[in-house]
Amino acid sequence: MLPKLPKENLLEILRKMLLIRHFEESLIGLFDKGLFRGHYHVYIGQEATGVAALSCLGGGDYMFTTHRNHGHLLARGAEPGRLLAEILGRKDGYNKGKGGSFHTNISSLGILQTSAVVAGIIPLSTGAAYAAKARKAGQVSVCLFGDGALEEGAAPESFNLASLWKLPVLFLCENNGKYGVGRAVAAAQSSTMAAYPLTDLPKAYKIPAEQVDGLDAGAVHAAVSEALSRIRRGEGPRFIEAQTVRWPGSESNWPVVPVPTEVALAWDVGTAPEKVRGWYRECDPALIFIRELVEEKQVTREEISQVDKNVRGQVAQAVDFALKSPYPDLEEALKDVFA
Amino acid sequence: MRELAYYEAKLEALGEILAADERVHLFGGSFLGLSPHRGLFQKIALAYPERVAFPPISELGFCGLAVGAAMAGLRPVVDLSTASFIFEAWPQVVNEAANAFYMSGGQTRAPVVFHIFHGLRGGGAAQHSHSPQAMLWNAPGLEIALPSSPRDVRGLLKTAARSDNPTIFVDHVQLLEMLGPVPEDDAAIPFGVAEVKRAGSDVTLIATSYLVQRCLAVAERLAREGIQAEVVDPRTLVPLDFHTLMASVEKTRRVVIVDECHQSCGVAAELATRIGEAGFDKLKTPIRRVATLDVPVPYSQRLEEFIGPSDSRISEAVRAVVG
Known part of the structure; x- marks a missing residue:
């Protein structure tokens, strides 16, 4: 379903979902050309969750993310050029080329630390919530992490602290291991948890927890906006498990684009290789959102094509900006050890 | 100059840093270890009930919480008590706090203090007698202070609380009873001065x-x-x-x-x-x-x-x- 928002907000959600998609697909192309090194993770297939959830945040709120952060950063308002420059290890990157894909953070957007250690941000986001509560400024802290993070001890220790001290934090678990939407197939989970469903774990610490369809922007928006308003009222932490279906391009160690995303795929996946057609037809959150916008007569196909064209232009400019950015000076390696 | 016991100078400093800066929050209450004077900390806890918290036994969780609170503008001082317990929080100390300023390109500060009692306390045996300062020195981004007198514990603790960097405050229970001169004035001791x-x-x-x-x-x-x-x-x-x-x-x-x-x-x-x-x-x-x-x-x-x-x-x- 569509989020209950005015058309301009729906178009903004569409714009950000397509921006993330084209950014990530371009990034995979840059990696394949050898333009950056190291392991990296893309957000394709989870756009509805990140964009809809983060559209509920206010300007002063905190957000913490992980190794799979590009989508979250773009949804929160990162400039694609500076983000890409960081991933390419360039001087104009947000972290001067010292963070990279794993660690890009933007404190001016309330993104204080991006940790690539699984569950590293769960205590950190709980601490930002502690600071927010101490200041009584009405801020919330949102922690976005994958289902695997629940396997780390940092998760339950943080749930205990957040619950005991009624801290204003939303734990948003993106479970991208769901085999198929609406199919509760325990065996298809990618994480290895005795606590199943995953919401059993926060519930043991008396944290209200629910599951939502992470492919459904409207469902995510409704759940997150309700959770945040309760958190802002001082009711303490909440947990949401957003279920998405793993993008088939991430099956190998390094991502591969099986078919470049086109708006037309929303109605005809005929151009996609047969074995991934099912995902693009049923599980692609961007294409689902596009179909809903048109079917509910909120936006025309032409308007969607125009947004797509603009976003492609923006990503092309970002690539150009990042590739033109120089590598950092060597002395940069020795700076910023201490404040 | 007046003479104070080490534990008195330390308690005075804790009270002073709380009074001087409302961003300072204390986590844990074993700043005097198992000393017979440990009950004196209660006075500080009662004076600042909203800024002295007693977390559950979860070093990884509450040290990480303190680091996150520091990133978001507070100045937490975390008592880990026995230094060996910092190993429980290692990922948050050496991999989150120590790296934050550098890997953010100078954006994120984590002004948190971790207080530990290191060394041979007498009967601590293998699991409660560590001196992890060299291991911590091997993690760039952490400041490490080690007081050795009543004057130094007060002066260095004040500087630790004012530092913009994550700081390990390495104390020793064998010092708690010693007497020594302590000035009346602020007397913060700058870091990096032997x-x-x-x-x-x-x-x-x-x-x-x-x-x-x-x-x-x-x-x-x-x-x-x-x-x-x-x-x-x-x-x-x-x-x-x-x-x-x-x-x-x-x-x-x-x-x-x-x-x-x-x-x-x-x-x-x-x-x-x-x-x-x-x-x-x-x-x-x-x-x-x-x-x-x-x-x-x-x-x-x-x-x-x-x-x-x-x-x-x-x-x-x-x-x-x-x-």
Whole structure:
């Protein structure tokens, strides 16, 4: 379903979902050309969750993310050029080329630390919530992490602290291991948890927890906006498990684009290789959102094509900006050890 | 100057940093360890009920919480009590706090203080007797302070609370009862300023924390034998006032480094390397280390004294280099 928002907000959600998609697909192309090194993770297939959830945040709120952060950063308002420059290890990157894909953070957007250690941000986001509560400024802290993070001890220790001290934090678990939407197939989970469903774990610490369809922007928006308003009222932490279906391009160690995303795929996946057609037809959150916008007569196909064209232009400019950015000076390696 | 017990000076500093800055929050209440005076902390807890929190037994969780709170603008001071417990929080201390400023390209500050009691406390055995300062020194981004007197614990704690960097405050329970002069004024002691705690001309003894007091006692006894030892206390390892250490070494031309870390890759190992690299030609004799032997810490008093940097091992090392 569509989020209950005015058309301009729906178009903004569409714009950000397509921006993330084209950014990530371009990034995979840059990696394949050898333009950056190291392991990296893309957000394709989870756009509805990140964009809809983060559209509920206010300007002063905190957000913490992980190794799979590009989508979250773009949804929160990162400039694609500076983000890409960081991933390419360039001087104009947000972290001067010292963070990279794993660690890009933007404190001016309330993104204080991006940790690539699984569950590293769960205590950190709980601490930002502690600071927010101490200041009584009405801020919330949102922690976005994958289902695997629940396997780390940092998760339950943080749930205990957040619950005991009624801290204003939303734990948003993106479970991208769901085999198929609406199919509760325990065996298809990618994480290895005795606590199943995953919401059993926060519930043991008396944290209200629910599951939502992470492919459904409207469902995510409704759940997150309700959770945040309760958190802002001082009711303490909440947990949401957003279920998405793993993008088939991430099956190998390094991502591969099986078919470049086109708006037309929303109605005809005929151009996609047969074995991934099912995902693009049923599980692609961007294409689902596009179909809903048109079917509910909120936006025309032409308007969607125009947004797509603009976003492609923006990503092309970002690539150009990042590739033109120089590598950092060597002395940069020795700076910023201490404040 | 007034005289205070170490624990009194430390408590005074905790009260002062809470009063001076409302961003300071304390987590945990064992800043006086298991000392008979530990109940005095209650007065501080009652004075600041919203800024003194007692977390559950979850070092990883509450240290990470403190780091996140620091990133979001508070200045948490976290009591981990026994230094060995910092291993439970290792990922948050060395992999989140220490890296934050650097990997954000200078955007994110994590002004958190971790308070630990290190070393041989007497009967701590293998799991409660660690001196993790050398391991922590191996994680760039952490400041490390080690007080050795009532004046230093107050002055260094104030500076730790004002620092914009994550700081490890390495204390020792054997110091808590000692008496010493403490000024009335603010008297924050800047990081990176070593102190010559006893002047001497024959040999330089470099030590930190409780071992500064042991070295001062040994130096008095050696004076009766005609050996004048200079005792130099770096007070902070990061930043390190290498200049003052080297000035003493150049004067005495003999150096013994006394350290409660295990010997291999310990604080003494790093200091010895730096002194050797900078001033091998200034030395009349090889550098000697007196550190905890490279075995887990045994329980039995007789064995614990044997493996630690005891007064007799310090004296023997001094006689060996002076002799």
